[in-house]
Amino acid sequence: MIIDTHAHLDFPEYKSDLESVLSRAKDADVGCIINVGTSLASSEKSITLASRFKNVYASIGIHPHDASKVSDQNWQTLERLVKDQKVVAIGETGLDYYRNRSPHEDQQRIFHKHLALAKAHNLPVIIHSRDASEDCLRILNEHKNGALKGVVHCFSGTKEIARKCIELGLYISFAGPITFSNANNIREVAKSVPVERILLETDSPFLSPQPKRGERNEPSYLSFIIPVLADIYGLSVNDIKRITTFNAYKLFGIGVPEQEGKVAYAIRNSLYINITNRCSNVCSFCMRETYPIVKGHHLGLKREPTTEEVIEAIGDPTGYDEIVFCGYGEPTERLDVLLAVARFLKSKGKRIRLDTNGHGDLINGRHIAHEFKGLVDTVCISLNAETAEKYEEICKPVFGKKAYPALIQFIKDAKQAIPNVQVSIVESPNVDIERCKKIAEELGVDFRVRKYNVLG
């Protein structure tokens, strides 16, 4: 299921064929649509649409173009509308200094009112910002106090502005223009935005994506935007669908929550296996206790699965390029399950990778690397620091001073048993990348730097 977080289906363009538009949206897997009000009348129509169609939700607000026309009475009506149970957001609101249809002071005053209304009702805000980034960010900053949440829709700003919006906790959505052949700039900006912060939108009836450019837009055309985003992020179409649907659920509370505690989960064309949330490290960058989500998959296990349950969760592994033991926890904490499942997968001819913190010997009280011979094709070991002291500081291992020498020994042993051995570090100003690289070279293994907060 995918979610169009921004459409204007109350516009006259859909007067004659709204039912067909919604039917095509359903066929294209669009499970929810947020109809975004641009005026008082359009906000009322959004609510009417939402009451007619189960999968349509309403956002209410007055576009900055009409800011100078908003009367006290209009505002009171909007405050009454906000109580409708299908209203999931406030907007679209913001600033438009491109068309300048209302004086800037009026636009800013009404933007403030929308933000206050959104916070008062704990709703996200849908922000329109055109040629007005500086004032827009200033006003948003004045409202940031933990309760501010929302999305900058149809983003057209720079990487720097995107970064500031992300820091404010906002989401960013890209509409049809991201598909245009001359839109390399927007695609470059999108690349800088964490995929965990993007949303899908069409802005129907405007901004149709390629190859429908120039025609009336509709929610089913999300299918032209998703492959472009997949290409930008190096992910699959299914990954983008799942991640953006999860993001929309988080922000607007619509759609279906992700199934909790996934044991087997796909990213790109690899299948990941999550057998435990236990770990002998407490890395400073680890989110497993607070937010166990990876690329839209919820990995917080309610209990650890048995070998049989893991195999059942894997199902038919035929189509995957690689099976990876990873998850939010250290797989060698459950060495017996890991080996049994690896044997099953090898019997099916699968390539297997193990992501580990390298503490397996300490955890199991014996040297374990040789036990992976013939089962694991690649092992990725988190080195994370150039010295034992720094490792202790960053990873806070339960094994204390023994941890770093043990992981170095594990790397050496793994070289004898596993065809491909790689060590990795997480990019951080505290870590000396060159020294870590040198350690890898001396050990004769591959080296990789992972981006902070990018998982999967």
Ligand code: SF4
């Ligand atoms: S080793 Fe991995 S799972 Fe364990 S604390 Fe560090 S990041 Fe988290």
